[in-house]
Amino acid sequence: MSGVWPGETQCVVMLGFDVDGPSAMIRRNAEVERMPSARSMGEFGPRVAVPRILELLHEYDVPASFYVPGWVAERWPEAVTSIAAAGHEVGHHGYLHEAPASLSRETEAEVLDRGSAILQAITGQPPEGYRSPSWELSEHSLALLAERGFLYDSSLMGDDAPYAVSASEDGAVLVEVPVHWSLDDAPAFAFNPAVGRLDPMSTPEDMYVTWLGAFEELYARGRAFTLTMHPWVIGRAGRLRMLERLIRTIRGYPRVEWARTVDVARDFAVREGLPVPQRR
Ligand SMILES: [Zn+2]
16 A cells, blocks of 8 residues: 555554643633633643543553643643653643734744743653644744754644645754644534634534544555544543544554654654754
8 A cells, every 4th residue: 555654554643632721712812711610611621631531542552742831731730740751742832822823923932932941841851842822823933943943843734644844944844744623623522602612512423433534544545644632622521432432443453553743753854864953
């Protein structure tokens, strides 16, 4: 079969969790800080759902990548510690979930440095991967990431397997591990009146069918199956069970590699001989 992966690998599966907690809803509507009900729905993520997700990943021996806003890491450092202790990746996801396109270049740089410093203080390592809040990069984002020695970004949608993106005019390159809204739990499930999200929620069964259908085609084509999930969303009853069922089904396919995004990005950079930035 054809595909982009070396050796016997037919498809790479990357499970990603954006640990937004209430940060994204507060960023969208500052009033949420004073709305205990809405806020608690987000707090369920780092407090209740992350431990359940870690249990699930442990049970099936599956690695994953978690992207944590600095604001969330400050409030739930034990969530970050337990993610790192289990061997999963801790990536950058802004401070208070600021979409880069909404910031000046200077503020965007400050947010990047602040978020990195907070994660490094907890895990002992600076994050190598970045997933932008709301998947809205600014025209400066890639250059700012390259200047700071990030290995990869995961916010673009230009392919369904890793690719190289030019980050600046001086030749800096980043690995892009692309995403898509169809492989994200939020559009299907994130009902939240406090920020005006009133669309009907999908059923776990519908999500299972959609995601398995995507996996089957990506598998046949030898691409990457990259899921973006949010603990406060996917961690709710019925949905986590659906994710478990999906993991079990995909495990029945031969030559599937489960990987942290940082490892996929590093292997890609080495294979392609990319002049990726060096960590400063
Ligand atoms: Zn997010």
